[in-house]
Amino acid sequence: MWTEGKVIERIDWNDELFSLRIKADITPFIAGQFIKLSELREGKRVARAYSLVNPPDTDYLEVLAIKVEHGLLSPNLHQLSVGDAIDVSSSAAGFMVLDEVPEGKHLWLIGTGTGIGPYFSMLETAQAWQRFEKIALVYGVRKIKDIAYKDLIDKYQAEHPTQFQFQAMVTREDCAGALKSRIPEALANGSLEQGLGLTLSAEHSQVIMCGNPEMITDAQVILEQKGLKKNLRRKPGQVTVERYW
Numbered sequence: 001m002w003t004e005g006k007v008i009e010r011i012d013w014n015d016e017l018f019s020l021r022i023k024a025d026i027t028p029f030i031a032g033q034f035i036k037l038s039e040l041r042e043g044k045r046v047a048r049a050y051s052l053v054n055p056p057d058t059d060y061l062e063v064l065a066i067k068v069e070h071g072l073l074s075p076n077l078h079q080l081s082v083g084d085a086i087d088v089s090s091s092a093a094g095f096m097v098l099d100e101v102p103e104g105k106h107l108w109l110i111g112t113g114t115g116i117g118p119y120f121s122m123l124e125t126a127q128a129w130q131r132f133e134k135i136a137l138v139y140g141v142r143k144i145k146d147i148a149y150k151d152l153i154d155k156y157q158a159e160h161p162t163q164f165q166f167q168a169m170v171t172r173e174d175c176a177g178a179l180k181s182r183i184p185e186a187l188a189n190g191s192l193e194q195g196l197g198l199t200l201s202a203e204h205s206q207v208i209m210c211g212n213p214e215m216i217t218d219a220q221v222i223l224e225q226k227g228l229k230k231n232l233r234r235k236p237g238q239v240t241v242e243r244y245w
């Protein structure tokens with residue numbers, strides 16, 4: 001169930017937000033899935049889920065994480081340095097994968113904070129670019145310093161200038177090109193569609209939302225009003241979600 005991983009690299013995006021690159025042998029995974037990271041403390045196991053940022057064909061695992069104040073595990077993960085060991089689940093899990101997303105012309109990838117991570121795994125696969133005419137990435141953060149992996153976002157914009165659209169949503173400061181709005185409000189008043197130059201519809205759109213559960217619940221209400229329904233295995237729809245807490 002657990003295998004020992006070794007931290008081979010870390011990136012500090014700001015004082016709390018960081019990425020860990022870990023060398024560990026786990027069974028093959030699908031882009032969008034998560035692993036568990038864990039520590040054994042006085043015989044008791046503390047384990048938490050972390051989405052993989054790296055695509056399936058890499059020889060390392062990468063997670064984007066935030067140090068949650070008074071959290072049980074994440075402050076310890078934040079202390080890890082290159083060479084340190086951490087237990088990793090020997091397989092990944094999760095259904096927020098493109099194979100579970102029904103056909104559609106436009107793929108909307110909406111994430112808040114660390115919830116953006118699994119989209120990079122998906123966007124590093126050919127499947128995403130082959131399946132959808134347009135891909136919109138919406139990244140909700142409080143401040144501009146909270147944006148991670150801007151290099152990858154720039155790369156997609158350069159490589160897929162008409163297929164890829166990006167919209168940053170920065171709620172706590174003004175920032176050129178970003179919308180100063182929560183995602184549900186921007187969905188409700190049309191400013192997100194306007195910013196991306198894309199229209200949401202049950203016919204053409206498939207939406208994935210990941211991260212803050214409050215954002216997901218509020219946005220789901222707006223999407224439902226626009227005719228987009230929750231995507232369930234037994235009843236396919238347009239909205240696929242993964243709540244981080």
Ligand SMILES: Cc1cc2nc3c(=O)[nH]c(=O)nc-3n(C[C@H](O)[C@H](O)[C@H](O)COP(=O)(O)OP(=O)(O)OC[C@H]3O[C@@H](n4cnc5c(N)ncnc54)[C@H](O)[C@@H]3O)c2cc1C
Pocket residue numbers: 034048049050051052063064065066068070071072073074075094113114115117242243244245
């Ligand atoms: C499927 C899944 C995938 C996940 N992927 C990631 C990931 O890629 N990166 C990541 O950082 N976390 C991710 N999480 C959350 C992660 O599992 C932990 O809950 C988080 O690291 C906090 O753990 P903790 O023990 O430090 O805090 P706990 O003591 O467990 O405290 C939990 C509280 O921390 C807050 N919190 C939890 N996660 C976050 C977060 N990501 N951002 C802001 N506040 C948060 C909430 O208020 C929550 O109630 C994921 C969760 C799930 C269910």
